[in-house]
Amino acid sequence: MLELTLQALFSGLLAGGYYATVAVGLALVFGTMRVINLAHGELVLLAAYVAYAAETNYGINPVMAIPVALVIVGAASALVYALLSRIHQDREINSLILTFGLGIILTNAILSIWAADIHSTSNAWFQDSVVVADTLFAMNAEVASFVGGLVLMAGVWWWLNHSWQGRAVRALSSNRAAATLMGVNPRKIEILSFLIAALLATFAGFAIYTGKTVFPALGHVLTVKAFIITVLAGMGSIPGVLIGAVMIGVIESLTVTYLSASLQELAGMILFLVVLFVSPSGLFGGGRALAR
Amino acid sequence: MTRQTRTQKLAHLVTVSALALSVALGVGAAQAKEFLLGSELPLTGSLARVGQGMQEGIAVAIEMANKAHAGKHSFKVETIDDETSPAKAVAAVEKLVGDGVVAITGGYGSNIIGPASEAAQKAGLVYITSGGVAPELTQRGYPTFFRINNTDGYALAMIGLLQEIGAKKVSIVYLNKDATSSLAKQVGQALTAKGVTVGTHEFDGSTSDFKPLINKVKLQDRPDAIAMVGYENDYVGILRAAKVLKPTVKAMVGVWSLATAQMAKEFPDLMENVYGTSMLPYPVEFTQPEAVEFAATYKTLFNKDPDYLGQFGYVQTRLLIDAVLRADEAGTLAKGGLPEELRKTDAKTLIGRVTFDKSGDNPNFTHRMGQHQGGKVVLVWPKDDANGKMNFPAVPW
Numbered sequence: 002m003l004e005l006t007l008q009a010l011f012s013g014l015l016a017g018g019y020y021a022t023v024a025v026g027l028a029l030v031f032g033t034m035r036v037i038n039l040a041h042g043e044l045v046l047l048a049a050y051v052a053y054a055a056e057t058n059y060g061i062n063p064v065m066a067i068p069v070a071l072v073i074v075g076a077a078s079a080l081v082y083a084l085l086s087r088i089h090q091d092r093e094i095n096s097l098i099l100t101f102g103l104g105i106i107l108t109n110a111i112l113s114i115w116a117a118d119i120h121s122t123s124n125a126w127f128q129d130s131v132v133v134a135d136t137l138f139a140m141n142a143e144v145a146s147f148v149g150g151l152v153l154m155a156g157v158w159w160w161l162n163h164s165w166q167g168r169a170v171r172a173l174s175s176n177r178a179a180a181t182l183m184g185v186n187p188r189k190i191e192i193l194s195f196l197i198a199a200l201l202a203t204f205a206g207f208a209i210y211t212g213k214t215v216f217p218a219l220g221h222v223l224t225v226k227a228f229i230i231t232v233l234a235g236m237g238s239i240p241g242v243l244i245g246a247v248m249i250g251v252i253e254s255l256t257v258t259y260l261s262a263s264l265q266e267l268a269g270m271i272l273f274l275v276v277l278f279v280s281p282s283g284l285f286g287g288g289r290a291l292a293r
Numbered sequence: 294m295t296r297q298t299r300t301q302k303l304a305h306l307v308t309v310s311a312l313a314l315s316v317a318l319g320v321g322a323a324q325a326k327e328f329l330l331g332s333e334l335p336l337t338g339s340l341a342r343v344g345q346g347m348q349e350g351i352a353v354a355i356e357m358a359n360k361a362h363a364g365k366h367s368f369k370v371e372t373i374d375d376e377t378s379p380a381k382a383v384a385a386v387e388k389l390v391g392d393g394v395v396a397i398t399g400g401y402g403s404n405i406i407g408p409a410s411e412a413a414q415k416a417g418l419v420y421i422t423s424g425g426v427a428p429e430l431t432q433r434g435y436p437t438f439f440r441i442n443n444t445d446g447y448a449l450a451m452i453g454l455l456q457e458i459g460a461k462k463v464s465i466v467y468l469n470k471d472a473t474s475s476l477a478k479q480v481g482q483a484l485t486a487k488g489v490t491v492g493t494h495e496f497d498g499s500t501s502d503f504k505p506l507i508n509k510v511k512l513q514d515r516p517d518a519i520a521m522v523g524y525e526n527d528y529v530g531i532l533r534a535a536k537v538l539k540p541t542v543k544a545m546v547g548v549w550s551l552a553t554a555q556m557a558k559e560f561p562d563l564m565e566n567v568y569g570t571s572m573l574p575y576p577v578e579f580t581q582p583e584a585v586e587f588a589a590t591y592k593t594l595f596n597k598d599p600d601y602l603g604q605f606g607y608v609q610t611r612l613l614i615d616a617v618l619r620a621d622e623a624g625t626l627a628k629g630g631l632p633e634e635l636r637k638t639d640a641k642t643l644i645g646r647v648t649f650d651k652s653g654d655n656p657n658f659t660h661r662m663g664q665h666q667g668g669k670v671v672l673v674w675p676k677d678d679a680n681g682k683m684n685f686p687a688v689p690w
Binding site for chain 1 (some may be wrong): 337338339341342344345377469494495496497499500501502503504505506508509512513525526529530533536537538539555559560561562563
């Protein structure tokens with residue numbers, strides 16, 4: 002029983018790290034622009050497919066393809082921003098419609114280019130086991146993604162708290178008009194947020210390609226999961242995203258172990274509803290929560 | 294005979310010949326018909342991969358039929374993407390009915406085929422498929438619904454293999470969809486009746502980390518074999534988790550979408566020694582003339598070897614085309630005679646003998662089991678159809 006519980010907690014922790022990596026880009030963009038980018042999952046997927054293309058066509062280790070993917074996903078993210086910035090009325094609802102549409106376009110572009118087959122890395126190292134004390138098991142890809150994700154999130158958190166641009170993002174998140182009066186250029190800061198989100202999406206894409214499987218319909222699933230975690234965390238809270246994601250990962254994993262794997266999504270949603278019932282603005286919400 | 298008479302006779306001959314030729318051509322033109330078939334398939338969404346596979350088989354059947362009946366009849370197919378959505382599948386069927394198709398071939402996923410075939414039934418249109426094996430589909434008793442495969446055929450193959458390897462304890466890990474749940478239940482009940490200890494574990498389609506589940510199987514069930522009932526994505530997740538946790542099993546056994554060329558190429562390390570249902574070995578060995586032509590046409594159209602989805606899509610469409618031609622010849626096509634003609638089907642096909650019972654099911658359907666061995670898929674069960682020896686006990690790790 003103890004072995005089962007420990008493995009469930011370990012798997013849940015790693016799954017939480019993976020969920021957080023996917024969700025944090027969405028949270029950052031929301032924190033800056035009050036826009037929910039429903040194409041975020043598709044951007045993550047695009048990065049995964051770039052890794053696949055690099056590995057299959059050129060035999061490149063997926064990690065080495067990160068710079069190329071960053072350029073492509075960054076360009077796609079900048080395009081999303083360019084289109085979003087043209088919305089001047091009912092920004093929140095219209096941005097939802099726009100990004101949802103862009104997500105569909107990206108999914109179908111991926112489907113057209115790479116077909117509907119499932120893919121994952123063929124690099125054996127990522128699939129090799131990590132065994133801790135003969136009790137805890139994981140793949141190298143999962144551990145590497147978890148550690149890399151933590152480092153990236155810590156970097157984003159530090160950037161938001163200690164750099165001028167990071168403070169400008171937070172200022173913009175708190176009060177756009179006041180921040181503008183204080184000399185912050187909203188357009189520059191917003192596009193910077195989108196590019197940072199693209200960096201996070203690129204890393205998440207590589208984590209998925211090396212540790213899971215990718216297929217064109219996955220983008221929407223990722224967006225939904227990221228959205229749930231972002232709301233659970235408190236819209237825009239970066240540390241909250243990590244904690245919320247780990248909570249979801251652990252509750253899902255414990256449900257699989259002690260109840261049924263078919264109930265894991267339900268368990269995650271019950272947790273989500275309970276948290277919102279107790280704290281309607283999420284775990285770390287309560288207003289403009291970026292970086293808190 | 295005067296010159297004038299000869300000229301008159303020649304003119305008469307030319308006129309008669311021209312008339313005869315025009316009548317012949319006219320009659321020929323009246324007999325030559327173009328038949329429009331409809332196809333509703335998931336070409337996008339989570340079932341896009343299988344939908345596209347079936348679409349390729351349908352395209353091959355149309356191509357071969359047009360070649361075989363060139364100058365007499367021609368066939369076209371109008372395809373609508375149901376986006377892996379039951380509601381859109383119903384709308385697609387209604388659109389196809391409006392466009393005047395003679396019948397529908399396609400559909401994937403029992404939960405999608407259910408409402409789509411119901412819409413076809415309401416319109417009195419034949420719906421033939423190989424993409425839905427849930428027993429409930431034929432239990433409805435719709436006279437216009439036909440399928441060439443079913444849960445029984447897959448279950449028999451899985452049970453047969455598990456018995457042949459002498460498994461005393463089996464853990465069944467299955468996806469909580471209609472078809473997969475039915476199959477898992479059927480396999481579980483049959484094995485239990487034969488004295489095998491069975492543990493069942495249901496999972497959701499959103500599951501991407503199977504380690505907690507496989508750890509439970511490893512530490513609590515301790516089976517001889519793990520039976521997997523799901524789709525490609527699920528198999529990869531289960532096998533990866535098993536490769537990490539290394540449960541002491543002797544065999545990893547799955548069903549559809551597993552013992553395929555695609556999986557052998559995409560996941561060579563993960564697939565070694567894994568079993569799955571397969572009609573054909575890989576590389577494909579075709580001997581019958583129809584099968585050779587099918588493979589050649591498939592290669593020409595898609596520049597790759599055919600897989601099981603293509604085979605099933607081809608067979609269902611070929612049978613439909615045959616029935617359409619018979620009904621047309623009998624003059625019953627426009628009078629709703631197609632279901633009756635399909636029910637008269639008794640054909641040897643790429644997937645074996647096909648007949649249809651009253652409910653539209655194919656009672657002859659039985660599958661074979663293949664095993665991944667060194668990048669190939671070797672048929673290992675039943676013995677009569679095997680083209681190689683089984684690696685047992687053997688797992689991918």
